Amino acid sequence: MTFTADDLDTLSTSLDGPLFARGDAALPAEVAGFNTTVVHDPDLVVGAASEADVVAAVRFATRHGLPVRVLATGHGGFSPVVDGVLVTTSRLDQLDIDPETRRATVGAGLRWRPVVAAAAEHGLAPVTGSSDSVGVVGYTTGGGLGPFARTLGFSSDWVRSFRVVTAGGELVTASESSHPEMFWALRGGKGGLGVVTSIEFELVPLTSFYGGSLFFDAEHIPAVLRAWAAFTETAPVEATSSVAVVRFPPFDEIPAPLRGKTAVSLRFAYLGDSEAGAAVFQPLRDVAPAFLGAVDVMPAAAVAMVHNDPDQPGPVWDRGMMLDSVDDGFVDAFLEAFGPGRELPLIAAELRHVGGATSRDVPGGSAVGGRDAGYTMVMIGAPDPGLFDTVLPRVADGITELLRPWISASTNINFAGDLSVPGAYEAAWPADVFGRLAEVRRSYDPAGVFPYPPRAAV
Numbered sequence: 256m257t258f259t260a261d262d263l264d265t266l267s268t269s270l271d272g273p274l275f276a277r278g279d280a281a282l283p284a285e286v287a288g289f290n291t292t293v294v295h296d297p298d299l300v301v302g303a304a305s306e307a308d309v310v311a312a313v314r315f316a317t318r319h320g321l322p323v324r325v326l327a328t329g330h331g332g333f334s335p336v337v338d339g340v341l342v343t344t345s346r347l348d349q350l351d352i353d354p355e356t357r358r359a360t361v362g363a364g365l366r367w368r369p370v371v372a373a374a375a376e377h378g379l380a381p382v383t384g385s386s387d388s389v390g391v392v393g394y395t396t397g398g399g400l401g402p403f404a405r406t407l408g409f410s411s412d413w414v415r416s417f418r419v420v421t422a423g424g425e426l427v428t429a430s431e432s433s434h435p436e437m438f439w440a441l442r443g444g445k446g447g448l449g450v451v452t453s454i455e456f457e458l459v460p461l462t463s464f465y466g467g468s469l470f471f472d473a474e475h476i477p478a479v480l481r482a483w484a485a486f487t488e489t490a491p492v493e494a495t496s497s498v499a500v501v502r503f504p505p506f507d508e509i510p511a512p513l514r515g516k517t518a519v520s521l522r523f524a525y526l527g528d529s530e531a532g533a534a535v536f537q538p539l540r541d542v543a544p545a546f547l548g549a550v551d552v553m554p555a556a557a558v559a560m561v562h563n564d565p566d567q568p569g570p571v572w573d574r575g576m577m578l579d580s581v582d583d584g585f586v587d588a589f590l591e592a593f594g595p596g597r598e599l600p601l602i603a604a605e606l607r608h609v610g611g612a613t614s615r616d617v618p619g620g621s622a623v624g625g626r627d628a629g630y631t632m633v634m635i636g637a638p639d640p641g642l643f644d645t646v647l648p649r650v651a652d653g654i655t656e657l658l659r660p661w662i663s664a665s666t667n668i669n670f671a672g673d674l675s676v677p678g679a680y681e682a683a684w685p686a687d688v689f690g691r692l693a694e695v696r697r698s699y700d701p702a703g704v705f706p707y708p709p710r711a712a713v
Contacts, residue, residue, distance in 0.1 A: 257319045263299075269311050272304030272346055285343055286336075288329030290571040292640045295326065297341040304346040306418065306426055306452045313450065313704070314424035316340040322706050325450050328366055328390030329568070333673045342450055344392075349453055352377060357458045358415065363392045363451055368559070375556035380461040382410045387559040388566035392451050397669035398443040398623040400631065402466065402524040402561045405495040405611030407459065411442040412617045414456045419449040422704040426452075431619055440695040443623030444684075445668045447696040447707025465532030466524035466561050467550035473517040473595040475543035476500055480590065482542040483521060483606075484581045487630075492611035493527040494535050497562070499605035500593045504638070508567070512547050517595065522561050523550055572636035572643045574651045575670030577628035577663040581606065585661045592654045600642050600650060603635040622692055624684035625667035632658075633670060648676075680708045 267274045275282040276299055285302055286295040298321065301312035316323045322339035349362035350369060354377040361370055368387040374380050384394050384401045399410030407413075416430035419437065427449075429437040440448055471479050483498045490496065498521050505515035521539060525532030529552045536550055553560065578585070593604045610629045625631075634654065636647040655662070668683040681689060696707065 257321070258315075262315075262319070266301075266311065266315050270301065270304070270308050272302040272308050275300040275302070286326055286341060287568070288326065289568050290329075290333070291568050292570045292572075292643065293333065293335055295336040295341060297324070297336045297339055299340045301340060301342050302346060303342050303344055303452075306347075306420065309342055309344075309420045309450050309452055310424050310426055312340055312342050313420050313422065317422065317424065317702070317704055323450070323704050324706065325363075325446075327363055327393045328388075330389050330393060334675065344450075344452070347452055352379070352458070354379065357460070358455055359458055360453055360455045361391050362453050363390075365391050367391055367394075371556055371558065374458050375462075375554070377458075378460060378462050379458040380555040380558070381456065381458055382407045382413045383558060384410065385559070385562035386564035386566065388564075392454050394669065395454060395456070396441050396443070396451065397445045398625065398667050399669065400607065400609060400613065400625075400667070402522070402558055403464075403495055403526055404607070404609050404613050405490075405492050406526045408612035408615065408617075409443070409621075409623050410456075411621060411623055412612075413459075414442055414454060416455045417441050417451050418453040419451050421449045422700040422702065435619070436695050437699060439620055440622050440692055442617070442621035443668070444688075444692045444695070445707075447705050448699055449705065461526070461555045463529075463552055463554055464524055464526055464558075465529040465536070465551065466522075466553055467548060468520055468522045468561055468563065469540070469545035469548040469550060470513070470518045470520050471543050471545055473519070476517075476519045476593075476595050477586075477590055478542050479519045479521055479539075480586050481583075482539055484583075484586050486539055487581060487608045490608065491535060494523065494525045494532070495608065495611075496524070496539075497522045497605060497607040499603055501603045502599075502601070504602065518546075520548075521545075524558075524561050570638040570640050570643075572638075572647050572673075573633055574648075574655075574672040574676070575631065575633040575666065576655070576658075577609075577625045577666045577670060578606075578630040578632055578658075578661045579628060579663050580661055581608075581630050582661075585658065588657050588661075592657055600637045600639070600646055601634055602637050603633075605631075605633045605635070607631040622684065622688055623667065624665050624688060625663070625670070627665070627685075628663040628667075631667070631670050633672075674708050 303309045344363035347362035347364040351360040367383045503513045
């Protein structure tokens with residue numbers, strides 16, 4: 256290490272939040288993330304309680320030649336941080352809603368849940384993700400594809416400014432008029448640009464929508480998949496939908512009707528007249544009898560109920576990609592891999608229909624990857640860490656090759672999964688965007704204070 260005990264004392268007294276060094280008993284709890292198989296153990300952890308704390312942490316790190324990484328809500332980590340300074344932002348919990356301008360200012364430590372609830376009090380909604388337990392900033396800087404993606408686009412399209420601490424320890428605002436290249440990069444470019452302390456984005460007027468999810472027995476997987484694939488060919492932009500084949504573990508935490516069961520989940524969200532939404536959804540409802548779930552008018556604040564994503568930490572392994580199309584040939588191949596009766600060490604395979612508003616870039620452009628794709632796909636491994644290093648990658652490699660004809664050339668960083676997979680990082684953006692991002696990162700961080708891609712994608 257390149258710092259002394261006196262250096263740490265000086266840093267500690269300058270902070271509003273806590274400082275932890277390797278070996279401190281409280282450090283593991285401070286850096287615990289959503290993926291419990293990833294255990295961070297950096298040289299130092301700064302529990303930032305203010306923007307000034309982030310400035311102090313970055314300046315300390317640059318003075319002592321240490322890399323800086325960021326841990327917000329703990330989603331997205333695939334490998335441990337074992338050196339340098341790790342800045343945790345969970346204490347940056349600012350939340351301001353201005354109903355007149357329809358703007359929200361959100362600190363880097365907040366998850367979507369309180370933002371959705373606060374906006375709903377004013378008849379407004381953020382363009383949120385499928386899970387309300389995911390952090391706002393980390394999700395949005397990667398682009399963000401939520402339940403209303405086809406109608407409202409990427410979540411990052413709605414950002415109006417970022418507050419950022421740069422590698423030089425300066426606090427700046429990145430927007431269309433101030434640091435526009437950084438603003439372009441942060442709307443989809445994810446990391447390596449600085450520490451985002453807060454984000455301002457536009458809200459949409461929304462009190463309710465037509466949507467929800469239905470579960471069908473395993474025997475109906477082929478029929479549901481084929482009906483959904485056909486539906487997406489002509490689906491209106493007001494409708495965003497997805498399907499997931501899930502092998503629910505026999506755990507007590509799983510609701511009894513799903514425990515130990517293989518099922519296909521069909522999710523649907525429609526922004527517009529509820530009667531029109533019901534008519535659009537009816538052909539999917541009629542495919543087979545559902546044994547669980549509901550699709551009807553829902554309050555906007557209940558948007559997380561569309562996907563019902565897990566919100567408790569645990570062992571996580573996944574691999575994602577984007578798809579150009581989902582035709583009959585794809586469905587045949589998908590069923591060969593994930594159909595009923597298949598025995599795999601995967602608990603879920605999800606397909607989302609995107610396109611529509613996601614295919615149109617914002618005025619001035621953004622760094623989001625995946626605008627040309629029509630679908631996303633994610634494979635989720637069994638929560639057994641003993642399978643993570645060899646078994647799951649081998650199975651996923653085989654399925655990826657099977658589906659190769661339909662896989663898009665570029666994907667999106669939020670769907671890339673483990674960045675240690677060769678080519679995964681480079682494919683997270685189109686080649687021209689990838690090159691421009693590299694130039695912006697070099698211009699703002701020529702010394703590489705913020706390693707990206709980091710050894711741990713946090």
